[in-house]
Amino acid sequence: MKIAVLPGDGIGPEVTRESLKVLDALSLPQLTLFEGDVGGIAYKRHGHPLPSETLDMARAADAVLFGAVGDPECDSLPRQHRPEQAILGLRSELGLFANLRPAAGFPGLEDLSPLKPELARGIDLLVVRELNGDVYFGEKGERESAGGREGWDAMSYNEAEVERIAHTAFRAARKRRKKLTSVDKANVLETSRVWREVVVQIADQYPDVELDHMYVDNAAMQLVRSPGQFDVILTGNLFGDILSDQASACVGSIGLLASASLGERQTDLGTFGLYEPIHGSAPDIAGQGKANPVAAILSLAMLLRHSLGRETEAGQIERAVANTLTGDIRGADLGGTATTQEIGDAVIGNLKSIA
Numbered sequence: 028m029k030i031a032v033l034p035g036d037g038i039g040p041e042v043t044r045e046s047l048k049v050l051d052a053l054s055l056p057q058l059t060l061f062e063g064d065v066g067g068i069a070y071k072r073h074g075h076p077l078p079s080e081t082l083d084m085a086r087a088a089d090a091v092l093f094g095a096v097g098d099p100e101c102d103s104l105p106r107q108h109r110p111e112q113a114i115l116g117l118r119s120e121l122g123l124f125a126n127l128r129p130a131a132g133f134p135g136l137e138d139l140s141p142l143k144p145e146l147a148r149g150i151d152l153l154v155v156r157e158l159n160g161d162v163y164f165g166e167k168g169e170r171e172s173a174g175g176r177e178g179w180d181a182m183s184y185n186e187a188e189v190e191r192i193a194h195t196a197f198r199a200a201r202k203r204r205k206k207l208t209s210v211d212k213a214n215v216l217e218t219s220r221v222w223r224e225v226v227v228q229i230a231d232q233y234p235d236v237e238l239d240h241m242y243v244d245n246a247a248m249q250l251v252r253s254p255g256q257f258d259v260i261l262t263g264n265l266f267g268d269i270l271s272d273q274a275s276a277c278v279g280s281i282g283l284l285a286s287a288s289l290g291e292r293q294t295d296l297g298t299f300g301l302y303e304p305i306h307g308s309a310p311d312i313a314g315q316g317k318a319n320p321v322a323a324i325l326s327l328a329m330l331l332r333h334s335l336g337r338e339t340e341a342g343q344i345e346r347a348v349a350n351t352l353t354g355d356i357r358g359a360d361l362g363g364t365a366t367t368q369e370i371g372d373a374v375i376g377n378l379k380s381i382a
């Protein structure tokens with residue numbers, strides 16, 4: 028079992044450290060970890076945010092454990108050298124087109140959600156976000172216009188791209204409550220019109236899954252008005268990025284939500300994938316011990332489940348996190364005073380009493 032560990036920038040190394048402590052506590056046999064530079068730190072050390080050694084290391088592994096990238100000191104670099112290009116590059120180079128972002132209310136945290144407790148309690152959804160296309164990967168540039176410099180980014184989805192992510196979402200819905208909401212902006216965007224037509228075609232193969240469609244503006248509103256109505260949300264790269272951050276706040280904090288980015292490659296152990304918290308490098312709290320490591324620790328659980336075939340250990344970590352959150356160990360994001368390290372230690376303590 029080979030895991031490439033890419034901690035990255037800001038709070039990335041801080042939360043990844045806690046995940047690695049949890050992994051260590053599991054004492055899994057035949058596990059080899061490789062650590063690589065990625066993001067702003069990689070640019071500063073190697074002149075590129077995604078050095079070829081890092082990409083090769085990720086390719087050679089069974090799974091990638093990723094922290095976060097992003098560094099204010101790099102914000103004015105040309106786009107190809109910005110830290111964010113590293114995560115975009117990993118997603119596209121590794122063919123990771125399906126981003127799974129589960130969001131479920133944690134018992135004991137209902138009062139910490141900005142929503143009413145009864146609404147927060149009802150959240151149990153999965154955002155299935157397409158990760159290799161959309162406006163993030165379209166042509167982009169700057170040109171002269173009558174109004175001065177004009178920035179532009181092309182948005183597009185082709186049928187094949189929509190088909191494969193739609194299959195992922197329908198299959199996920201089958202294992203859950205069998206309800207799929209496809210979120211688009213088909214009343215305005217050609218990209219979304221093709222998206223919706225393809226999703227409708229694919230739905231024929233999943234008659235047991237109830238499909239509905241929602242415009243993204245309405246979806247953003249419904250997510251705070253009545254989040255319990257959602258089971259699986261299928262959407263594109265941009266809308267999925269935004270809606271999943273919003274879902275995290277509904278649950279209580281962006282420091283709680285994990286993600287798996289999967290493609291088609293199978294290994295002897297499972298599906299190759301990259302696992303990361305949904306949050307970024309949070310430079311505003313980096314180096315202060317204020318980062319909540321739960322999202323990173325739950326990302327490790329997803330890694331064990333999807334890429335290493337370790338469902339038992341994944342479930343144990345999830346239970347240990349849930350038990351920790353029902354206790355009184357809370358980080359600053361949840362109104363408490365526990366440090367990143369203290370939260371990680373508490374999860375390990377709970378894990379030891381479960382495993």
Ligand SMILES: NC(=O)C1=CN([C@@H]2O[C@H](COP(=O)(O)OP(=O)(O)OC[C@H]3O[C@@H](n4cnc5c(N)ncnc54)[C@H](O)[C@@H]3O)[C@@H](O)[C@H]2O)C=CC1
Nearest residue numbers: 095096097098114281282306307308309311312318319360
């Ligand atoms: N996958 C990645 O590596 C991502 C990288 N970024 C990058 O991260 C940098 C910062 O971006 P932001 O828009 O500020 O998003 P962010 O997700 O880093 O932070 C947003 C807010 O949430 C808080 N926060 C985030 N994670 C937290 C945690 N684990 N515990 C407690 N509080 C937490 C931060 O302190 C901040 O106030 C940028 O350079 C951005 O491009 C942003 C999103 C994803």
Ligand SMILES: CC(C)CC(=O)C(=O)O
Nearest residue numbers: 111114115268305306307
């Ligand atoms: C940093 C961006 C490239 C993407 C992002 O915000 C995300 O994937 O959540």
Ligand SMILES: [Mg+2]
Nearest residue numbers: 268269272305
């Ligand atoms: Mg994001």
